[in-house]
Amino acid sequence: MRGEPVRKRVPAGVAACLLLLVTAAGCGDTGDSDASGGGSGGGTLTVFAAASLTETFTALGKEFEAAHPGVKVRFSFGASSTLAQQITQGAPADVFAAASPATMKTVADAGDAAGAPQVFTRNRLVIAVPKDDPGRVGAVRDLSRPGLKVVLCAEQVPCGAAAKKALDAAKVTLKPVSRERDVKAVLTKVRLGEADAGLVYRTDAKAAAPQVKGIEFPESAQAVNDYPIAEVAKAPRPALAKEFVALVLGPKGKAALTGAGFESP
Secondary structure, rough: OOOOOOOOEEEEEHHHHHHHHHHHHHHHOOOOOOOOOOOOOOOOEEEEHHHHHHHHHHHHHHHHHHHOEEEEEEEEEHHHHHHHHHHHHHOOOEEEEEOOHHHHHHHHOOEEEEEEEEEEEOEEEEEEEOOOOOOOOOOOHHHHHHOOEEEEEOOOOOHHHHHHHHHHHHHOOOOEEEEOOOOOHHHHHHOOOOOEEEEEEEHHHHHHOEEEEEEEOOHHHHEEEEEEEEOOOOOOHHHHHHOOOOHHHHHHHHHHHHHOOOEEO
16 A cells, blocks of 8 residues: 555564674673672772781781782771771771771771671781891880880871870880871881881781891780771661671681781680
């Protein structure tokens, strides 16, 4: 009939191919079930962690990535107090591992911790000196010697608070030449010879050997820091966050921490 559109037949093979393409396109968004925070598909897991956890968590992150193809673990290491402030101000993070219960409490009190934080390890201070030990430091009382350049962490960060407790226990009073933002900054000053000594965590001195020597002192037992970990409330990747926390709390995490010089809680 005139005016009726001409209908062309599509070969059966072509029709089958078109159907396959349409079906594949319709299923394309199901591969990453954690895109909205639900599953444990590929993506980026963001972990905020105390600076003293840098080496251990970096190694655990690589292990986590190997066990979760397509997942990238991104770390933000720094002073626990600074990281806690960033989280409470809305910085996107999935996991927070702090170097003290006080800094974790800041996050928990703000309602930004999912569930109760769990202590996963402990750490204590040592006196860090350059490998050639120009200040001839042998004990904590030597830190008050006139002319000795000593660096400490800022008092508001966990390593600074621990240093104050340890020095008070040893009845040692000193005036540091500088106070640094975190334990890694203190270690760097010592390693570069810009300071004769500094108080750092045992694990940091061990990681910096042989450039830095760690000297144990008994008063450090009065200032042992507990390290808590928690999933962050409203984490972008909650399923991955749970799995990473499980790794840290599990046998592999404990072995890595002990090997680095941390203590069991």
